[in-house]
Amino acid sequence: MGPGLFGYAVRRLLWAVPVLFAISVIVFWILRLAPGDPVDTILGRHYDEERAAVLRDKYGYDEPVYVQYVKYMRNLFHGDLGVSTRHQDFTVSEVIWPKIKVSTQLGAMALFITFALGIPVGVYAALARGTFLDPLTISFWLALDAVPVFVAIPILQYLFAVRLGWVRLGWEGVWSPNIIMPLLIMSLPGVAGVARFMRASVVSVMHEDYVRTARAKGLKERTVVVTHITRNALLPMITVIGLSLPGMTAGALFTEQYFGIPGIARESLAAVTAPDYDVILALVLFGSTLFVLANVLIDISYAIIDPRVRVGARRG
C-alpha cells in the first residue's frame, strides 16, 4: 500500500470522529428531551419531590444538560461509560460487555452457518439453471426465510422440546447443546438471500472467457467449478460479508426473548423501557462505532481495488 492509500485511510478514520461526536450529542439530547427520566420510573407511583431531588442529585440529572454531557464525555475518555440506573452495583461496561459477548458469539456462529450453506446452495442453483431444480432449491430456502421467527419459534420449541423431548430450552451458556435451535433459527432464514446473491454472481461469471479457456484446456469440471467459477464469483460476496459483520453483534430480539438468551437485544429493550440513560448511550455509541468503522474499512478496501477513489476523495 502506497503513501497515498495510507493518507486516505487516516483521513477516512479521522472523519469518523466528528460523526461519532455528532451521534453522541444528538442521542444525549434526545434522551433528555423525552418526557420522564429514570428517577420517574425508579419512584413510580410513590414519587415525592424530596426523594426525587435526592435521587436526581445522586445521578447528576439535576444539572443542565450540557454540564451532564461534558461530564459524560470526560468520563468516557477515561474509559468510564457511566453507571446503570437499573443495576446500580454494576457499571455500564459490566452490564453490556457480557451481553455483547454472548450476542457476538451467537451472531458469528449464525453468520458462519448462513454463508457456509448459502454459498454452496447459490453455486448449485446457478449450475442447475434451466432445470426445475434451480427454482425448487431457491424456493425451499425462501420458504424458510418467509416464516416469521415468532411463528416458527413456538412451534419448533413445542415440537422438539415438549413433544419429542430432544432439547431443553433454558439458557445454559453458549457452549451447551441448547443453543442449536436458536442458532438454526438465527441462521437458516438468511441462507436464501446469500444463495440468491451467490447464484447471480456465479451466473455472471460462468460464461466468462477464462471459464471457457479453462474448459478448453481440458480441466476437470470439478476444478473449473471450484477454482475458476466459485472463486471469482466469491469476490463480490466479500462486501456482503463485510456489511453483515456489524449486524452480527446486534443480537436477535425474538430469539433472545423466546430462549432466554442474555444477549444485547434483550438488554437494549430493557434499557430503553427503564430508561437507563448511560446504558442506552453506550449501546448506541457502540453500534454506531461499529457501523462507521465497517464503512471506513469498506471504503478503504475499495480504494485498494480502485485507485481512482483515492484521488477523488482528495479533491473533494
Place this chain on the structure above:
Amino acid sequence: MSNRTLTLMMGFVAFLILAVGVVFVVILAAGGDGDGNGGSDRPSEGSTPTKKSASGGICGGDKLITFGSDPASVLDPIQVRDEGTSEYVVEVFGGLVTLDLSLKVVPDIAREWKVSDGGKTYTFTLRDDVVFHNSNRRVTANDFKYSFERAADPANGSPTVTLYLSNIVGVKERFSNKATEVSGVKAIDEKTLEIRVVQPSEYFLAELTYPVAFVVDKDQVQKNPRNWTQKPNGTGPFRLVEFTPAERIRLARNDRYHLGVAKLAEVVFELGGGSILTRYENDELHIGGVPGIELEAVKGGNSPLSKEYKPQPRMSVSYLAFNMRKPPFDDLKVRQAMAMSVDKERINQVLFFDSQRVADGILPPDMPGYTESVSAYSFDADRAKQTLSESKYAGKMPRIVLTYAGQGGDAPDVLTAITAGWKEILGIDVELQASEYSAFLRELRRGTFQMFSAGWAADYPDPEDFIDKLFHSESVQNEQGYSNPEVDRILLEARSESNKEKRFALYAKAEQLILDDAAVIPDFWPVEHLLVKPCVKNWPSVPMTVPRYRYIEIAATEE
C-alpha cells in the same frame, strides 16, 4: 462428463436429501398427533417415551426451579422498590419483624417488643441466636442502628426510606440533611433497640416488614461498598449464591436460620423469561406461568395441565380514574353513568375466561379490613342512560381521551372492550391514548390526563395504603384530584384510631363514599396464573411478597 450431467446428478442427490427431510417431518407430525386429539391439546404426562418420568428428573432432589423477573434494582434492601425484586430480598435478608403466610406481623430478629409512651416508643428485645450468613457474628442492636442510619442517609439515595419509615423520629430530618443522625433509633444495649415514632400508628410494625427496614452487615458494606450486594451477608432463610443479571438468581439454604431451616436446599430463579409455559411442560421448571391467550387451553377440562393450574390472587386493584378537575368529569352524573356501563362480568368471561376477579370495590378481598358490604356501581345500562340524561353535559359531551401506559393498569384489549361499552350504551366516544411509562408517570403527577387507567398494589397489608394514599385530597398519589371534605375527615380520624375494628370501619365508610362519588371505576382485582408441578408440596398462596420458600418441599408422588 459434461457440465449438464454433473448438475443433474448433484440435483438428484439434493432431491433425495430433501425428500428424506420431508418424510421425516411428516412422520414427526403424525407421531405427534397420535397421542393427542389435535393441535390445541397438550400431551398427557409421560405419554411420550422420551419424557422424563415424574419421579425422576426435576422431581428428584430438593432444588426448586422457578422463574422470576430480572431485578429492577440491586439486591440492597434500601434500594428495592418493586415486588419482583422484593421476592429475592425477603428471602436473603431479615428485619425486626416479618409477615407470615397469613400476612400477620410476627417476630423475626426481634424476640418481643413493648409499646410505651402512649404508642410512641417501641422497645425491641432481639434474639441472641441470629447470625449473619457468612460470618459467625451475631446480629446486635447496633447493626439495626447502623442499618436505619444507612437507609436514611441521603447519599445512599434510597427511593423508599421516607415512604415507609418517615414515622420514625429523625428519618425525615436525616434524609433532608437537616440532621446527622436518626435521633429516634437508639441501641440501648446489645439486645435492646428503642424506636420512637412521630405519631402512634397501628400499622407502624407492618411498615417495618418492608425491606428498607432490614438489617445489613456493617462490616461487609463498609469493606466493599460497591459490590457487596452480589454476595450479601443477610440473615434470611436463604443465602444468595449467584446473581447473574438476565440469567439467574440462585439461593441456597441458610442452615442456621432461626425461624426454622428451609426444606429446600436450593431455589433457582430463571430470569431469562421466554417460553415459560413450554419450559414448564418440558420439565425444566417446577413453577410455570400461563400467558393470557393460553388460559383457555390450560384450564380446559381435558388438558392435563388443568390439575396443576393455581390461580394466585394479588393484593392489588386495577381501575379507571377520572380527573375531576377537567370537564366532563366535574359532573358526578357523567362519572356515575360511565361507572354503571362497564360490564366487568362479560369482559371477564370473554377476555379472561372467567379467571379474573371482578372488583366490586377498591380494597381487594385478601386485604385485612375488607368489607363485603362496600360496593361499587353495578352494571345497569338503563340506569346509566337515565343518569347521563340528567347530566349537564347531556348532548354536548366534550372530547374524552383515556391514557394508559401498558404497565400497572388494564391491558389494551380490556380498555377497548370498556370503551366499546360506553359507545354502545351511552353513545360517548372515548379515545385511547398509549403513553411511554416514565412520561405517563410524570403527566400523571401533573394532572394533565383527563382520564387514565392505573393499578395499585399493596405496600403493606393495611387499608390505609389504598384508601388514604389514593383518595385523601392532599395525598401525592391522588392523581385524579378527588376531594371530599367528609372523606378527608374520616381518613384523619382513622389515622389516629388505635382500635383496629373501629379503624377498619372508618375505612369502609370512606371507601363507600368514594365509590358513591364514582371517583374511580375499580374493574379487576388481578390474579396471576401459575402452574405448579404436583411434586411441589406446600406451595403457599399468598397475595403479597413474603418469605415463603422455606415452607416448600419437593416430594415425588406415586400415581
